[in-house]
Amino acid sequence: QQPVQSPQAVILREGEDAVINCSSSKALYSVHWYRQKHGEAPVFLMILLKGGEQKGHEKISASFNEKKQQSSLYLTASQLSYSGTYFCGTAGGVDGGSNYKLTFGKGTLLTVNP
Amino acid sequence: EAQVTQNPRYLITVTGKKLTVTCSQNMNHEYMSWYRQDPGLGLRQIYYSMNVEVTDKGDVPEGYKVSRKEKRNFPLILESPSPNQTSLYFCASSFGQGSYEQYFGPGTRLTVT
Numbered sequence: 001q002q003p004v005q006s007p008q009a010v011i012l013r014e015g016e017d018a019v020i021n022c023s024s025s026k027a028l029y030s031v032h033w034y035r036q037k038h039g040e041a042p043v044f045l046m047i048l049l050k051g052g053e054q055k056g057h058e059k060i061s062a063s064f065n066e067k068k069q070q071s072s073l074y075l076t077a078s079q080l081s082y083s084g085t086y087f088c089g090t091a092g093g094v095d096g097g098s099n100y101k102l103t104f105g106k107g108t109l110l111t112v113n114p
Numbered sequence: 115e116a117q118v119t120q121n122p123r124y125l126i127t128v129t130g131k132k133l134t135v136t137c138s139q140n141m142n143h144e145y146m147s148w149y150r151q152d153p154g155l156g157l158r159q160i161y162y163s164m165n166v167e168v169t170d171k172g173d174v175p176e177g178y179k180v181s182r183k184e185k186r187n188f189p190l191i192l193e194s195p196s197p198n199q200t201s202l203y204f205c206a207s208s209f210g211q212g213s214y215e216q217y218f219g220p221g222t223r224l225t226v227t
Binding site for chain 1: 145147149154155156157158159162164170172173204208210214215216217218219220221
């Protein structure tokens, strides 16, 4: 079953913050975040593993609440280049191989305006 | 240049005519995968491969076949395409062995009439 992402779409002005949530109905071992710009292939942002620390990537960070089976992606002081569709991918396996069997959410369209 | 390549990039075909979409990577990655992307549905994994001769089903494997005879290549085969397989297809690869970052190819837009 696909994880549920919220919101489906969000519009920001440059410099504003946003949070994208990813929720699963099954136990998770890892959550993977990707960004896809219009007409391009998805690009990896980060992965959060069960028992791991919160990750950060410049002004983009993420958290993983294993008990709630949820992850959140935080975008601070957004830039025009942040525009795109954000996908979370979840994996429920406890072994390394199963972390490659990913189920993605339907995506969150983020638009950053000047 | 390190990359994942797919061919063809665009394909229009008819129902029932067998086709193959090729995927190749030059990064010596162990892991490769195929996804389809449809409006409103996001990315859905079709098949993945942990290494040569090791493949496994993703969430939507019906109507597709794959093979991994060489480390660098992972072709997607549609034996008898149907209109519901009209989609944008992405191939991806990763180092594996605990490295999960996937590098995606440019995509193949397939239309089945």
